[in-house]
Amino acid sequence: MNLLLIGPPGSGKGTQGERLAARFGLEHLAAGDLLRAEVENHTELGQQVSELMKRGDLVPDKLIIELLIPRVQAAVAANGYLLDGFPRSVEQAVEARKLAETAGAVPDAVVYLDVPRAELVRRILARAETEDRSDDNPTTVENRLRVFDEATRPLIDYYRERGLLHEIDADQDADAVTAAIVRVLPD
Ligand code: AMP
Numbered sequence: 001m002n003l004l005l006i007g008p009p010g011s012g013k014g015t016q017g018e019r020l021a022a023r024f025g026l027e028h029l030a031a032g033d034l035l036r037a038e039v040e041n042h043t044e045l046g047q048q049v050s051e052l053m054k055r056g057d058l059v060p061d062k063l064i065i066e067l068l069i070p071r072v073q074a075a076v077a078a079n080g081y082l083l084d085g086f087p088r089s090v091e092q093a094v095e096a097r098k099l100a101e102t103a104g105a106v107p108d109a110v111v112y113l114d115v116p117r118a119e120l121v122r123r124i125l126a127r128a129e130t131e132d133r134s135d136d137n138p139t140t141v142e143n144r145l146r147v148f149d150e151a152t153r154p155l156i157d158y159y160r161e162r163g164l165l166h167e168i169d170a171d172q173d174a175d176a177v178t179a180a181i182v183r184v185l186p187d
Pocket of ligand 1: 032033052053054056057059064086087
C-alpha cells in the first residue's frame with residue numbers, strides 16, 4: 001500500500017506517519033525530516049534549502065523530488081511508502097503522479113489531518129519547548145500556515161476529486177486520530 005499524509009504544520013503528520021508506517025509495514029518518508037538531515041549534514045542540498053526552511057517557505061520542487069525519487073522507488077520495491085509532507089502543492093502532485101505512473105507507485109489513499117488553526121499554533125509553540133527546530137517560532141509559524149493555505153490546501157480538492165481523500169478530524173488525542181485513520185484505510 002502507498003499512502004500520502006497531508007496536513008498543516010502541527011497537525012500530527014510525524015506522529016501519525018510513524019504509527020501508520022509501523023502498523024502497515026510501510027517505509028515512512030517524511031519530507032521535512034529528510035531535508036533537515038541534509039541541513040544537519042551540511043550537504044550541498046542542505047546549504048541550498050536551509051534559509052528557505054528557516055523562513056518556512058517551500059524548497060524548490062526539483063530538489064525535494066530528486067531527494068525522494070530513490071527512496072520512493074526502494075519503498076515501492078518493498079511494501080510501499082507512507083509519504084508525510086509531500087506533495088505540498090498541486091504542481092508537486094502533478095509531477096509526482098507522472099513519475100509514479102511510470103514506476104507503478106501511485107498512492108492508494110490520501111489522508112488529510114484537519115486541525116483548527118488556534119490548536120496548530122498552540123501545538124507548534126509547545127513543540128518548540130522540547131524540539132530544537134529553527135522553524136518552530138511565532139514569526140515562521142505564521143508564514144508556514146500561510147504557505148499551507150496558499151500552496152497545500154488546494155491539494156485537498158485535487159485528491160477529493162480523484163476519490164482518494166480521507167479527511168480526518170485530527171483535533172483529538174493521538175490514539176483517537178490513529179484509530180480514525182485505520183478505520184478508513186483498506187487492510
Ligand atoms: P515539515 O517537517 O513537514 O514541517 O517541513 C519542514 C520544512 O521543510 C517546510 O517548511 C519546507 O521548508 C520544507 N519542506 C518539507 N516538505 C516539502 C515539500 N514537499 N516541498 C517543499 N518544501 C518542503
